[in-house]
Amino acid sequence: MRKLTSLQKSRHHLTTAIILVIFCFPLYWAIINSIKMPLETFAGSWVPFLQFKPTLVNWAKELGDQSTRRALANSTIVSLCSTGIVLFIGTLAAFSLAVFKFEKLKNQDIIIWFLSQRVMPPVIFIVPFFLLMRSFKLIDSLYALILVNVTFVLPFAVIIMREIFRGIPQELTDAALVDGASYWQIFRKVALPLATGGLVATGIICLAIVWNEFIFALSLSYDRAVVMPVVIAGSEHTRGVEFWYVGVRVLLTMSLPVVVALFAQRYIVKGLTLGAVKG
């Protein structure tokens, strides 16, 4: 790249600033709304302290709310359990696909099959899942949500983790084999330690996907097993759109995946393109 003149440089920074302001504004607006008194949210004031006095009343009220707290707990349980299961089963499969050669069905075909699962619109599964869960008496239970989430996140984890395991040089596994290590030992002692970073990142992305999942949560739970996205979606119908609570809820729901994303920057590209693009 060529060196830039100072005029070009300042133009660059100006463009950056404009992009940033536009892209961060919605988040700013959510924060602002969450610290306004109800009346002020409709007045459309933009700057705290100058135009209105910020307050934490909404936060206190929302966090004190029993159903919100339960939804937060549910969301946490479902995300953590699903991610745990996905990582356990997924890394094993990914390791297997990265290290071994399958003959009858080629590795490539198995990968494409996993990929095709990821491509399916979840909505085509809501009817069969709803009816199946109903006959197993699992409607409105966290088990159902975990089961469904694992099914749809697992293919994603397998594909990314395989990419990560493939980055481990074959000489290492070969050397371990010569030393008499079993494949299980190679997995535990060679592959896993080398893939820790990728494993954590995959886990983080899975966590965010499960946390944000909406359509199954909406169709498979109505009371005890309700998670955060469903709580937000339901607020309009019971109380009308209360902008000040929307701000709080939106932030409560978004904060986990968003904060988590900041830590996983490096792996996001690889993860989100299912390994198709080196990040």
Add this chain to the structure above:
Amino acid sequence: MKRQQIKFVFLLPAVIWVLAFTIFPLAYAIRLSFFSYHLGRGETFVGGRNFVQAFTYPRFWGSIRITFSIVLIAVVLEIVLGLLFAWHFNREMRGDKVFRALITLPLFATPVAVGYLGITLFYETSGPINMFLSFFHIHIPWLSHPFWAKISIILLDTWIWTPFCFLVFLSGFRAISEEIYEAAYLDTNSELQIFRYISLPLLLPILGIVIALRLVEGLKIFDLPYTLLLGGPGTSTEVYPLLVYRTALKNFDFGSASALSLVLLGIVMSIVIIFFKQLRRVYE
């Protein structure tokens, strides 16, 4: 080698799990699509009537049109903006790392929450967007006019997914070697020409993947229209998945909903098949 048999032990749990919870539900959905099945009433075999009904139902064609217009426009916007941003941030500049991290935040924001945020942003009388536009004496009925409601959804979708395209394109640009640029700059000074004749052609394979992924992911759109306007005003933002959801869990007409689901599956599969060759090459 006998020891290699362990590969099946490693692989099978994942395969069995995914197979069990996708193939059986799918088979069940296929069976249901040939039955008339309402909750509380039994099921009766009706042959292909559910499909015929779907294709002759005005809301079916309406939602297909709505879904494709929203998805196609959003994908084009996301890709163009993503390319521009990537081109812009391709130069190493101080502080850009932080900006880049900030720009990727929408990608992880809960879509349902974004929908609700959208209600406050597009709020017509004193929402921030209309307040800003009022400086130019423009008033846009974002949420009450069928056309602008679609635009609102497109804008929110673009907000979420542009960062994705941006990140992928940026890593694509970074993968192009410096020497190619240096050689090119000997011949021309025009940034535009470099972009047009060097960067863009080299980015083409990645562009294909991104378009395929975004189209397929786009067809899953549900959270935004559901939370923003519940498909309204009227049925002007009733995207296809929302139609399926309503048929299934509001009208409890499981037969028709299954038929509708399978039509969507057919559409998605044909997109995948178009891009299949390219995908297969990438994953070898």
